[in-house]
Amino acid sequence: MLREPETYAYTYPVDALGPGSSLGNPLTFVRLDARSDVAGVWGVEHQYYLGLWRCRMYVDGRPLQPRTTRFAAAYQLTQHATDDVTVDQVVFVPYGTEPLRSVFLALVGRNLADEPVELEVEFDLRFPAVSHPDFIKEPDPEQREKPLQIWQEDRILIARTRPDPFFRASRANPNEVRILQSPVTPERVWLGAPGRARLWFRLPLAGAERREWVWQLSFSPFGEDDARAALDADPVRVFAETRAELNRRLARLRAILPEPALERAVYWAKVNTLRxxxxxxxxxxxxxxxxxxxxxxxxxxxxxxxxxxxxxxxxxxxxxxxxxxxxxxxxxxxxxxxxxxxxxxxxxxxxxxxxxxxxxxxxxxxxxxxxxxxxxxxxxxxxxxxxxxxxxxxxxxxxxxxxxxxxxxxxxxxxxxxxxxxxxxxxxxxxxxxxxxxxxxxxxxxxxxxxxxxxxxxxxxxxxxxxxxxxxxxxxxxxxxxxxxxxxxxxxxxxxxxxxxxxxxxxxxxxxxxxxxxxxxxxxxxxxxxxxxxxxx
Missing domain, CATH: 1.50.10.10 (Glycosyltransferase)
Structure with missing residues (x-):
């Protein structure tokens, strides 16, 4: 997906960053941390659909370490590495194209050695909103205490809001649904309360191979059928159309300034205006x-x-x-x-x-x-x-x-x-x-x-x-x-x-x-x- 250079993109060491960026479209707003883990997914209904989506990766039991994070108009990317294996963790939100109520997370693995390896991936998902140390703004208590029902169907993980008279979120919408679609069936799944899921995957990488895997989180306030209808979107198409639409809008006003830093500042002001x-x-x-x-x-x-x-x-x-x-x-x-x-x-x-x-x-x-x-x-x-x-x-x-x-x-x-x-x-x-x-x-x-x-x-x-x-x-x-x-x-x-x-x-x-x-x-x-x-x- 990431073949073209981004003129105004910039890259920093992960340990030099505080929080990550925020991505958004007309229906969705997503916060990220410095290593491109999702730190909140919110919809314009003023509801949180996900509190945390944390990704950890290993090769032969050795953790891949986050090295650098790249910020671009259409996405955020963190490169993880260990020895001869690198993995880019890329998160983007569709813009100017359907499905707008979705978040995509892609892992782009590269095996620089001749011998095959197996990439072990662990996801930790918290579907109610959670407090995050990187952000001062706290979700409302009813968002953090929202009870959910979670189940797994092959490559699909479903989390539905479940009204409960014993919680302040008892007025929550029972049609709220989140669906995580994986590119492969997880090797192991753990589901727990309150609204937490852990998934483990084993992803093979042949010698000198470059390979991509993409997960899609679809959510809806209108029921499971509506959320399912957004699945199976071609991520390559969605990503290309997102970048094209953002580039079209950002090209409408260009500031010619004496310093490149000022031009970049104006460009990023426009980016964040759109989000x-x-x-x-x-x-x-x-x-x-x-x-x-x-x-x-x-x-x-x-x-x-x-x-x-x-x-x-x-x-x-x-x-x-x-x-x-x-x-x-x-x-x-x-x-x-x-x-x-x-x-x-x-x-x-x-x-x-x-x-x-x-x-x-x-x-x-x-x-x-x-x-x-x-x-x-x-x-x-x-x-x-x-x-x-x-x-x-x-x-x-x-x-x-x-x-x-x-x-x-x-x-x-x-x-x-x-x-x-x-x-x-x-x-x-x-x-x-x-x-x-x-x-x-x-x-x-x-x-x-x-x-x-x-x-x-x-x-x-x-x-x-x-x-x-x-x-x-x-x-x-x-x-x-x-x-x-x-x-x-x-x-x-x-x-x-x-x-x-x-x-x-x-x-x-x-x-x-x-x-x-x-x-x-x-x-x-x-x-x-x-x-x-x-x-x-």
């Missing part, structure tokens, strides 16, 4: 902390302003998810959606406004500008106008004031909204800058659709907010922006990197833009690893 584009039950979306079904509206906005350049259809579909389900009665956009449900549950944390609303307005207008689709603009403009009105409902003396009921996510009007016991409300500089830019964008959209009154009103409001930002939220003596004014109007001068927002959204005066930019790029903020959140001093 988290999921088709949930409620619609298309991505999550900021995979694997999960939480689609955060601010992240939809930032993400789509990048994906517009090479996957604009996905940007459109994800925005339509928010437009359909994420508008609150006031016209503002909600904080997040749980997209595996129809209709999705949502929460706005009780804030009168947050950054989600202006950022999503800006993202929709960005999409309209990059695609030039006026028909889409005609459809979405009424929603954008209502969102703009929701912003203006929070205006007082030119400043956008936000109220909130508590602390942490229930009391922070900012992108950095998970801080225990912290509260950030009132006229927040970040929100002010975003709202000024969003109103300016809605004014441009109004002009295009022929809403002249709206264009004039929102343009005037944008100018009013921009002027208030400079007059009431800027400390001209120090050349810095305030973090916020309290609900009572008191100026709070806590300094953070959040003062970059007026620069990002083009609402800083030339003088303030120069002074703030100079400070943010100074050693007070800047480090060899990037920008600090708060200054050293």
């Amino acid at each position: 988290v584009q999921h088709q949930y039950a409620a619609g298309w979306g991505f999550t900021n902390d995979p694997p999960q079904d939480i689609v955060v509206v601010r992240d939809v906005a930032w993400y789509s302003m990048g994906s517009d350049w090479f996957t604009p259809d996905f940007s459109r579909a994800m925005q339509e998810l928010v437009l359909r389900y994420g508008t609150e009665p006031s016209g503002k956009f909600t904080e997040y959606l749980r997209a595996s449900h129809v209709p999705p549950s949502r929460d706005d944390y009780g804030l009168t406004l947050n950054d989600d609303t202006p950022l999503f307005i800006l993202a929709v207008v960005h999409h309209l500008k990059t695609t030039g689709d006026r028909g889409y603009l005609q459809n979405v403009y009424p929603v954008l106008r209502r969102a703009a009105e929701a912003i203006l409902a929070c205006e007082r003396d030119g400043l956008i004031y936000v109220d909130a009921p508590g602390t942490n996510v229930w009391g922070i009007a900012s992108w950095r909204n998970i801080i225990q016991g912290y509260r950030l409300t009132g006229a927040v500089t970040e929100i002010q800058a975003e709202c000024a830019a969003a109103l300016r964008a809605v004014a441009e959209a109004a002009e295009v659709v022929g809403d002249r009154d709206g264009a004039e009103r929102f343009a005037a409001a944008a100018e009013r907010l921009t002027r208030a930002l400079d007059e009431q939220l800027a400390d001209h003596a120090r050349g810095r922006y305030l973090l916020y004014r309290s609900p009572g109007g008191e100026a709070l001068a806590d300094e953070t990197a959040d003062q970059v927002f007026p620069l990002l959204f083009g609402v800083a005066s030339p003088e303030m833009a120069e002074r703030v930019g100079r400070r943010l790029l100074s050693p007070t903020y800047w480090t060899p690893h990037g920008c600090r959140t708060v200054p050293r001093d």
